[in-house]
Amino acid sequence: KNNWFFLFVDAMKEMKTPVFGFEALKNFRFNTAKPSTKIFISSNTDWFDAKVDILFGDQQVSVAEVKRALANKQQFVQLNDGTLGILPEEWLKKYSLLFRVGEGKSDTLKLSRYHLSVVDELYETRDEEELVVALEEKYETLKEFNKIKEIEPSEHLKPILRPYQVAGYQWLNYLKDIKWGGILADDMGLGKTVQALSFMEYYRKENKSLKALVVCPTTLIYNWENEITKFTPELTYRIHHGATRTRTKEEIMDHEITITTYGTLRSDIKLLMSVDFDYVVLDESQAIKNPGSKVTKAACLLKAQNRLCMSGTPLQNNTFDIFAQMNFLNPGMLGTMEFFRQEFSTPIDKFGEQDRKDHLRKILFPFILRRTKEQVAKDLPEKQEMILFCEMESKQRNIYDAYRNDFRNQILGTIETQGIQKSQLTILQGLMKLRQICDSPAILNEQEKFENHSIKLDELAREITENIGDHKALIFSQFLGMLALIRAKLEELGVKYEYFDGSTSAPDRQKAIESFQNDEEKRVFLISLKAGGVGLNLTAADYVYIVDPWWNPAVEQQAIDRTHRIGQTKNIFAYRMICKDTIEDKILKLQEKKRALAKDIISDDSSFVKTLTREDVEYLFS
Structure with a gap:
């Protein structure tokens, strides 16, 4: 509470303006001398020793007294003759960190080797009248050692690493x-x-x-x-x-x-x-x-x-x-x-x-x-696309396995009796249900209702928490039920967002787009995958999450390209969320086999199912 006075006296001294009347003060007797500081630093293997001499005229102050003053946020120290020594702002800027992190009481501070940056700063800002740094050979060696060596990566990594x-x-x-x-x-x-x-x-x-x-x-x-x-x-x-x-x-x-x-x-x-x-x-x-x-x-x-x-x-x-x-x-x-x-x-x-x-x-x-x-x-690169693998917890996995086994038996039985062509509707239904469970069993439209067990939702929450401080994100899902769960999660996290799906009117859609593009508080845009395919320009975002990717990369590519437009100045990161050891994971592998087909011919789910052989079906539902 008395720091205003010390700041005033310090400022007057800086301006070379004389201040009179110190001797008339009864409770606070000031030492008018500026602190003279000498610090001798030597090094050991794991620490530095800093011998500190601080004098106000002929009055020496201990390390413990300076540490006490700093801990109490005071700009003065008690001297042995009963006077108070003022620690100027300039002195505090230069030395207070040394006293805060160093350990010691009388006239020596011990600093860990981890505090090399503190010693470095003293060395760089040293004033020969105030500071003497006795650098031993060990310290010089350590400084030399601190230079980062330019080691070469392995040959096979050289073309890969940026x-x-x-x-x-x-x-x-x-x-x-x-x-x-x-x-x-x-x-x-x-x-x-x-x-x-x-x-x-x-x-x-x-x-x-x-x-x-x-x-x-x-x-x-x-x-x-x-x-x-x-x-x-x-x-x-x-x-x-x-x-x-x-x-x-x-x-x-x-x-x-x-x-x-x-x-x-x-x-x-x-x-x-x-x-x-x-x-x-x-x-x-x-x-x-x-x-x-x-x-x-x-x-x-x-x-x-x-x-x-x-x-x-x-x-x-x-x-x-x-x-x-x-x-x-x-x-x-x-x-x-x-x-x-x-x-x-x-x-x-x-x-x-x-x-x-x-x-x-x-x-x-x-x-x-x-x-x-x-x-x-x-x-x-302007655009990077990555896969984010998710591992289901046991409750979600158990529901997935039960449905997969049911559909496998049902579909293979139908193929056996009626042939693969007449089994396509059952296959489509099975694929859809398993994909929904990969998002969350809670979005299944079944008589038996399931609780929300969703590793993707947990992972998405982690991603959003980590990334939206400095970035904006688009989140796409094909399932309105999953978008509803994500909305609830964003509200729980206190994240402001915009939303539209196929039922959103054109004026409301435009309003949401403008809000996301221009309002810094709106960090996330939730969009249904099919509604987000055409005519959108969302360059404010640089992260894209495809929550339930599927067999046709063209649809997802359209979604990713909502951000990757003329006027985009940022690099785009696009993530496809895939549940490990599920239908999603298997489709990825099947895509490699059928890439040409997917690229040239297939345009919807029924076209995709027509390309499946019995072996493909067995693999997908295995």
Whole structure:
């Protein structure tokens, strides 16, 4: 509450305006000298020692007194002669971060090796009259070591990796060299997985072996599997998930990458912590943002030489989200939970203190690599199309399996007695029902009503939460029931959206389009697939989700091209959501066989069914 006076005196001194009458003050006796500061920094293996001398005239102040003043948000320190020394704004800007993160009481501060950026800043802004930095050989070596080496990716990856991905791959190697953990925080769609895999392949080649653990949400298991087989097929892997998973350390040791989920990590922590991993990767690492949760505690028990977090949104709701992730990566780097809350998260989130935000940014800077779509746009194709695999939970899977078995028996029986031509209606009905269950059994138009068990809805909610902060998205579904479920989910998440389907009038449709294009608050547009096929120009969006893709890519392509129009300045990311081991997954494989047919002849579902052989039908309903 008395800081106004110190700020005033400080400003007068800056303007070289004399201030009289200090001696007349009864309660506050001021030392009029400016603080003279000398800091001698030396380095050890894992920390820096900073010997600090601060003098106000002939009065020396202790490190503990400065730390106390900063903790109480005071701009003065108590001196031994009873006077108060003023800490000017300029001094606070230069030194307060050093005192906040350093540990010590008398005249020495100890800084972790993780705080190299703090030491660097002191060195860069040093004033020879105020600051002396005694840099030992070890520190110079460490600074030299901190330069990122330009290592080449494997020959087969060179034509695949984009320039920013090569930079990410080299950054991962740099983290390994200096034994730091980091967060790869690129925007979604920029290929965080392939960067991590390309480095694992390099690690295996350099060290002649690799033992890695990847922990991810259930929905991403098969995306990791696909990326391994596509980009680094020489790496061996096993999915450690589900009732049939291994229970022995020996089986974990017989391959190079173990892919598991956060839930399985929590259940199997005794088994997993018995393995010395070379590498542990937490994908969508905001899953461990709560330091007190069982999954966070389990992650911190894992043994690993190298640790990596991957997340497009490492800070989702508040500053405290970053604490547990950094504590997993570099234990102790941000101090205790209470220290971090007091020094950073509360001042930033509750009071919006910019200096604390700047301080935290400086500490975190070396440990987070984030590139946005806009920053790397020149390296990206105009449009990228990807498959987002989803793994059904048991309740949804049980309903799917029961319906599939019923239709399989019914259809094969009809084919046997009447031939495939007369079975087409039954086949169409079966395909439609199974597709609806892949979205959610709740949208089935049956006498027996099912609850909403939808892995796609869960995954879509995760995607939207992660991406719509800086981007807009189009979501297409063929089923109005699924669009209704998505609307309810968006309302639950507090996400503002526009909507139309085939029954929306032309004026209302135009109004919705203009609102989405021009209103920054409208982040999502829900459209029925067939209604969204013609004459729409929605260039405000750069993410597209096809919730229930099907056999005819032309219809989906039309939907994706709603964003990819003249006037579009952003790169487009389009995702087709596919439930693993279902009719959707099988259609993908069948498409490869019938691609020419689909392209040239087939225009509707009945045309598609006419191309199916008995073997195709058996395969689809298997």
